[in-house]
Amino acid sequence: MSSEAANTAPMASAAAESKSTKPKDSKKKSKKLEQFLLKTPKGTKDWADKDMIFREAIFNSLSTLFQKHGGVTIDTPVFELREILTGKYGEDSKLIYNLEDQGGELTSLRYDLTVPFARFVASNSISSIKRYHIAKVxxxxxxxxxxxxxxxxxxxDFDIAGQYDSMIPDSEILQLLCEGLTGLGIRDFKVKLNHRKILDGIFQACGVQDEDVRKVSSAVDKLDKLPWQAVKDEMVKEKNQPEEVADRIGEFVKHNGTVREVLDILRNDELLTANKSAQEGIADMETLADYLDAFEISSFISFDLSLARGLDYYTGLIYEAVTAASAPPTDAEKLKQKAQKDKKEVEDASEYVGVGSIAAGGRYDNLVGMFSNGKSIPCVGISFGVERLFSIIKARAQKQLNEVSAYKTQAFVMAFGGGEGWNGYLKERMAIAQRLWAAGINTEYLYKAKANIRKQFDAAEKSGAQIGVILGKEEYLEGKLRVKVLGQGEDSDQGELVDVKDIVEVVQKKIEESKKGGMDDITRLIRNL
Amino acid sequence: MSSEAANTAPMASAAAESKSTKPKDSKKKSKKLEQFLLKTPKGTKDWADKDMIFREAIFNSLSTLFQKHGGVTIDTPVFELREILTGKYGEDSKLIYNLEDQGGELTSLRYDLTVPFARFVASNSISSIKRYHIAKVxxxxxxxxxxxxxxxxxxxDFDIAGQYDSMIPDSEILQLLCEGLTGLGIRDFKVKLNHRKILDGIFQACGVQDEDVRKVSSAVDKLDKLPWQAVKDEMVKEKNQPEEVADRIGEFVKHNGTVREVLDILRNDELLTANKSAQEGIADMETLADYLDAFEISSFISFDLSLARGLDYYTGLIYEAVTAASAPPTDAEKLKQKAQKDKKEVEDASEYVGVGSIAAGGRYDNLVGMFSNGKSIPCVGISFGVERLFSIIKARAQKQLNEVSAYKTQAFVMAFGGGEGWNGYLKERMAIAQRLWAAGINTEYLYKAKANIRKQFDAAEKSGAQIGVILGKEEYLEGKLRVKVLGQGEDSDQGELVDVKDIVEVVQKKIEESKKGGMDDITRLIRNL
Structure with missing residues (x-):
């Protein structure tokens, strides 16, 4: 249980990755081979030690939240039939991982949890469900x-599927989003909000043809990373929109503010009054404004007409939560150009990106219908990005990391003795450990037939155990054990001499007295960072 | 949250699978398409509803067990560099799933958790660790x-890596195996045990050439499914062993019994006295016999010389746990022949197989060394098969299924009213729900602006909530709410009229009084099946 080594796991593997040979060179085996083998695939990592504990605390916090809102959980396969994923992700479809055709069905790794959820709802003919799902994509x-x-x-992910009155599930998802981030100790966030019907209405009113709406939308989606001029160039040059259309769009997408502020602008805009799609979206947003007040979360919300979201399947409200850490550093462009000039293949682009949105989602009313002959079930949901939340929380929690241990051992069984005929009391230690395990006590002992006092105390300390159970050579022959609270110096006291038959009771009492931080304590620690 | 629909999820998808078109026919789209889409890939399934709760209880029981023995948990990527997996699994390597070559590294889905663990230990230069890992393979x-x-x-999986005295970690793994199964309410199991060094020694002593040992071993491995004559045929005809060699092996592998019984036979066997490998194995087993007694688990153990295990990487003790459900039905062979005669492609072979072993493992002292220039760390471990345990537990728990709910909702907020100006108190329900959430209470309400009494009570019942919080039209105007214990008939009592300001406190008190079964209760239920 070498805790230092395990502690460095993610670092070590990240370092190994950046040093790795390029895959195409793998024919040049020999010396490079071991280095190549000793890493995880690009863009993946091992989780271990305290990182694992922090991640568990994040999962714990979010699943408690999801259950608070009536969620039940499901688990779907990590790969789906390829046709399930096809045509759902717009320009990002090229990022889907395919499994090799080894005979049989063509399958791909899931790209998100939303499409598998829609497939699940459709294939089980579910009419309504609130489900949460915590899994890798x-x-x-x-x-x-x-x-x-x-x-x-x-x-x-938390999603609400079912036929309900307008904006009621949507506002609860936004409430859950704010409650979820606050519960993770993140308070300096903003939820950017927009509505696909308003956005599409704006594009139509500005003169975009219906068939061009999605591709213009995906240009607008880049406004969080690029300046308006670059986005305009993409619209005009790559997406063949007249310059005046792009300029009209530019006038709209610069608006943001409270829901009521931006609604005032939209309601008074002459271009939009005749647009059915925009008017439907505006009516939704008016309803929503009231509900956000009822939930007391309006202060977190920014109605931002530049928010477009890349995915094809959204049909209504869309949103994403951002923090200061979401934005790229101010010298990002310079860093990027330097890297390109140096012709480095950028394995780790982290120097010039922010973490991006930490949670995002929206309404998708037609996705289930794509799997069930058009009989659709309206859905709305939110997805929290754990790695991004983790990197923010971990950066804040450097000090608190010391208070957290990955080890949960409570008792360590040791034997002290020596001289003629001393056998190390191994079987006796096993039998005592067995009794403690049977009572539910987390117990270890050193895997040596005979071991000296120092080695056993060292191992006990490493294990994090609070209680030492000591079999003294002579004492044990008289049916006695010593129980000692650890971590107070080896010789601070001699411990309490107890009858072997009372051992479970005494250890349980001492554990109760010196209680360690459990998962709830860590969840609380994170919330109060 | 239509619980009936979600309940049938795994059945529905299994049914969809068996009806599916063969994959190669997927060009014949049109009508078959929807049916094809509405399923999970072959050999996979969705988990939902009560199945999910039972599975969580199994995970809960096992991870508590692993922590009891000092385990820390890690998480590795679902795919590894393909070279990591190559050459580790013997004849079963053909079953590895590859990811498509889309440029970049060649990767494959993990086949087990053992090889990724060895890669983790090697790449982080860990000298000792007890780790557990619960994940898909x-x-x-x-x-x-x-x-x-x-x-x-x-x-x-639970594995112990590190340099320790002989058979001490091995015996703890066996103790953990017995404790784990007993803790899941499984008591009619047997742990079959063998030692690779004894097995290899037997093969050598019987006249098998060193280079043929592994392939003879993989023939012996089939003895749990095939009669001796079929295994002998494979040795003689496919693996080119002289008939007398096969016959000599046959004399050995028929032995099984307690560790001490089989040791007596081996110690007195003249063929083995000169074999170094066998003698080392015998010495190990003698040490082990004492430790099994110390842990009081000898009665579960059967030393079985026919156990071989398929995987290449084992070097010492090997074991697997079986129950009555592990064996194929007695008419398996007949069923199989009939299926073959009918030329049916056997999609679901479950009619003529048992569940197989429910947990298995062994010692692998050289695997870490394959990733670290030969500097190896001895390891020993056990892997519990969740799906097989689940199918046994679920079959036993049909009655108890009724006591378990996937829903954890505690309070349901409703509004009763009508007549002129009645607005359904939606925003008021939202505000009350918000206060209950903030206090950590799992709360729902109906997502309708206005809803009648009956619909709200139905939704409350479906949600599983114990407590109804009722906003009466007039009462609420006077700052009062009604709190009612649900599930006792709608009109059984009028509930308690309380001040709005006291609502959290009152609901918390009533939840405390009518506590539902949490995860610990379900874990206990399974243990006592």
Whole structure:
């Protein structure tokens, strides 16, 4: 249980990755081979030690939240039939991982948890469900490991499927989003909000043809990373929109503010009054504004007409939560150009990206219908990005990391003795450990037939055990054991001499007295960071 | 949250699978398309509803066990560099799932959790660790869904890595295996035990050439499914062993009994006295016999010389746990022949297989060394097969299923009113729900602006909530709410009229009084099946 070694696991593997040979060179085996073998695939990592404990605390916090809102959990396969995923992700479809055709069905790793959820709802003919799902998803994207941009990463999703009155489930999802981030100790976030019907209405009113709406939308989606001029260029040059159309769009997408502020602008805009799609969206947003007040979360919300979201399947409200850490550093462009000039293949792009949105989602009313002859079930949901949350929380929790241990051992059984005929009391230690295990006590002992006092105390300390159970050579022959609270110096006291028959009771009492931080304590620690 | 629909999820998808078109026919789209889409890939399934709760209880029981023995948990990527997996699994390597070569590294889905663990230990230069890992693994095997033989399935692994005295970690693993199964309410199991050094010694002593040992071993491995004559035929005809060699092996592998009984036979066997490998194994088993007694688990153990285990990487003790459900039905051979005669492609082979071993493992002292220039760390471990345990537990728990709910909702907020100006108190319900959430209470309400009494009570019942919080039109105007214990008939009592300001406190008190079964209760339920 060498805790230091395990502690460095993610670092070590990230370092191994950046040093790795390029895959195409793998024919040059020999010396490079071992280095190549000793890493995880690009964009993936091992989780271990305290990182694992922190991640568990994040999962714990979010699943408690999801259950608070009536969620039940499901688990779907990590790969789906390829046709299930086809045509759902727009320009990002190229990032889907395929499994090799080894005969049989063509399958791909899931790209998100939303499409598998819609397939699940359709294939089981479910009319309504609130489900949560915490699992890994896969994207062949350019990774930026230290910022939590991975090829294999966790999503924590909560979705509400069912036919309900307008904006009621949507507002609860936004409430849950704010409650979820606050519960993870993140308070400096903003939820950017927009509505696909308003956005599409704006595009139509500005003169975009219906068939061009999605591709213009995906240009607008880049406004969080690029200046308006670059987005305009993409619309005009790559997507063949007249310059005046792009300029009209530019006038709209610069608006943001409270829901009521932006609604005032939209309601008074002459271009939009005749647009049915925009008016439907505006009516939704008016309803929503009231509900956000009822939930007391309006202060977190920014109605932002530049938010477009890349995925094809959204049909209504869309949103994403961002923090200061979401934005790229101010010298990002310079760093990027330097890297390109140096012709470095950028394995780790983390220097010039922010963590991006830490949670995102929207309404998708037609996705289930794509799997069930058009008989659709309206859905709305949110996805929390665990790696990004983790990197923010871990950066804040440097000090608190010391208070957290990955080890949960409570008792360590030792034997002290020596001289003629001393056999190390191994079988006796096993029998005592067996009794403690049977009572539910986390117990270890040193895997040596005979071991000296120092080695046993060292092992006990490493294990994190609070209680030492000591079999003294002579004492044990008289049916006695010594029980000692650890971590107070080896010789601080001699411990309490107890009858072997009372051992479980005494150890349980001493554990109760010196209680260690459990998962709830860590969840609380994170919340109060 | 239509519980009936979700309840049938795994059945529905299994049914869809068996009806599916053969994959190669997928060009014949049109009508078959929807049916094809509405399923999970072959050998995989969705988990939902009560199945999910039972599975969580199994995970809970096992991870508590692993922590009891000092285990820390890790998480590795679902795919590894292909070279990591190559050459580790013997004849079963053909079952590895590859990812498509889309440029970049060649990767494959993990086949077990053991090889990724060894890679983790090597790449982080860990000298000792007890780790547990609960995760999915992938094998392109012929699935038998109802018996828990899947292509995607969970393993729960516990491994001890480090340089220790002989048989001490090995015996603790066996103790943990027995404790784990007993803790899941399984008591009619047997742990079959053998030692690779004894087995290899027997093969050598019987006249098998060193280079043939592994392939003779893999023939012996089939003795749990085939009669001796078929295994002998494979040795003689396919693996070119002289008939007298096979016959000599046959004399050995028929032995089984307690460790001391079989040791007596081996110690007195003249063929083995000169064999170094066998003598080392025998010495190990003598040490082990004492430790099994110290742990009081000897009665579960059967030293069985026919146990060989397929995997290449084992070097010492090997074992697997079986129950009555592990064996194929007595008419298996007949069923199989009939299926072959009918030229049916056997999609679901469950009719003529047992669930197989429910947990298995062994010692592998050289695997870490394959990733670290030969500097190896001795390891020993156990893997519990969750799907197989689940299918046994579920079959026993039919009655108890009724006591378990997937829903954890505690309070349901409703509004009663009508007549002129009645607005349904939606925003008021939201505000009350918000206060209950903030206090950590699992709360729902109906997502309708206005809803009648009956519909709200139905939804409350479906949610499983114990407590109804009722906003009466007039009462609420006077700052009062009604709190009612649900599930006792709608009109059994009028509930308690309380001040709005006291609502959290009152609901918390009533929940405390009518506590539902949590995860610990379900874990206990399974243990006592």
């Amino acid at each position: 896969y994207r062949r994207d350019q990774p930026a490991m230290t910022k939590g941009r991975m090829r294999e990463f966790y999503q924590c | 992938y094998r392109r095997d012929q699935p038998a869904m109802t018996k828990g033989r899947m292509r995607e399935f969970y393993q729960c």
